[in-house]
Amino acid sequence: MPELPEIETIKRDLENIIIGKRIKDVEVKVARIIKEPSVENFIKGVQNKEIKEVLRRGKVLILKLSAQYLVIHLRMTGQIIYGDKQEKSKIVFLLSDGKYLNFLDQRVMGEIKLINDWRDLPFIKQMGPEPLDKGFSLEKFQEMLKGKKTKIKPLLMDQGFIAGIGNLYAVEILFRAKANPLRPANSLVLSEIKKIYSAIKEVLEEGIWHRGSSVDTYRDARGEKGKFEQRIRVYGRKGEPCFGCGDPIEKITLGGRGTYFCPKCQK
DNA sequence: CGGGGCTCCTGTGCGC
DNA sequence: TGCGCACAGGAGCCCC
Incomplete structure (x- = not known):
């Protein structure tokens, strides 16, 4: 995707x-x-x-x-x-x-x-900020989360909240940040917000660096596959051992979308 | 206003 | 073995 x-x-x-x-x-x-x-x-x-x-x-x-x-x-x-x-x-x-x-x-x-x-x-x-722009600061992200009762995972995928994040990267970002996808946005404390903020920038930049992920039909402008799929930690790994703790990765449905996470590592 | 569920669409893969 | 159905999800939409 x-x-x-x-x-x-x-x-x-x-x-x-x-x-x-x-x-x-x-x-x-x-x-x-x-x-x-x-x-x-x-x-x-x-x-x-x-x-x-x-x-x-x-x-x-x-x-x-x-x-x-x-x-x-x-x-x-x-x-x-x-x-x-x-x-x-x-x-x-x-x-x-x-x-x-x-x-x-x-x-x-x-x-x-x-x-x-x-x-x-x-x-x-009505689109939200570009996550890789300089204007998307930690302070701004903190401000955006205020009063949002929505679960953090669907919120990250909401294009009106922040632009460009879909299911695969949302799931990878939250695993990187050790944040549970079910957490209401306004329950996150500053240290957790910081981790998610950093993970957004890191995972998206890593995705660009590896020229995207081709778990589905994605190809670049010359028809080549991306290499980020080799870096995927949780997406599509239901039942497989977590790279952090070895426990099986869980899959739930959130907002109608497959959501993969490690219940032990992601709090 | 927020959230859940349905819709579009078709190739794939699973279960019976 | 083969068939049929569920599933994949971005975003608009309706409805409660």
Whole structure:
């Protein structure tokens, strides 16, 4: 599942590959992925537009074109792969260098929009801070947690609270911080908040360093798998021995999502 | 306002 | 062995 580190990896790859190139044409094989404008206007809107910049906000990938923005959300199984045209592509952009930018998506939950300003999207407007920005300080995190009765794990996954963290990284962050996913946010004391805060930065940076995790279908912009999955401590390890104490890892459902943790190490 | 549950979607893997 | 169902989860939505 592409989360902040995976999208950031794709963003950095694409920066080196496609900036300055033009989209000559686009083939829309699955219309429902294009959320706005109409498919017809989408095609007209991207034709012969230069890719000026690649941006990321949370789990959202943004390509700045000559006038508008191409906003891409990969959701669960979306992939953006540069190179030859791929048979399974749902959307194919033909670039001015003769290569293709393929949008693939097994479960077809991804979304692409062409809009005047990405900052106007409601989902972006209500999004929480970028966890790797300097502005996301310990003090700010402390402030954000105040009065939040929500369990810490779903809270970390709430894009309105903090941007870019999904199920896998939320689970890994809490294991690193030795915090139980069920803890109400406002029950955490400063020493625990500090550990979670540090773990957020560390785990996400480690994820980027290892070019993401490919436990599902994630691939980088060149179609390669990430290596962070080798660093995973708890995700998907139900019943297997905890790397901290050897007790079996437990799996519960929280907010409908599989939540892995060690009840002994995570208090 | 918060939280639970359903929805979308399809390949995989488990149980009977 | 083969079939059928549950499961995977990001985010919008409804409802209590």
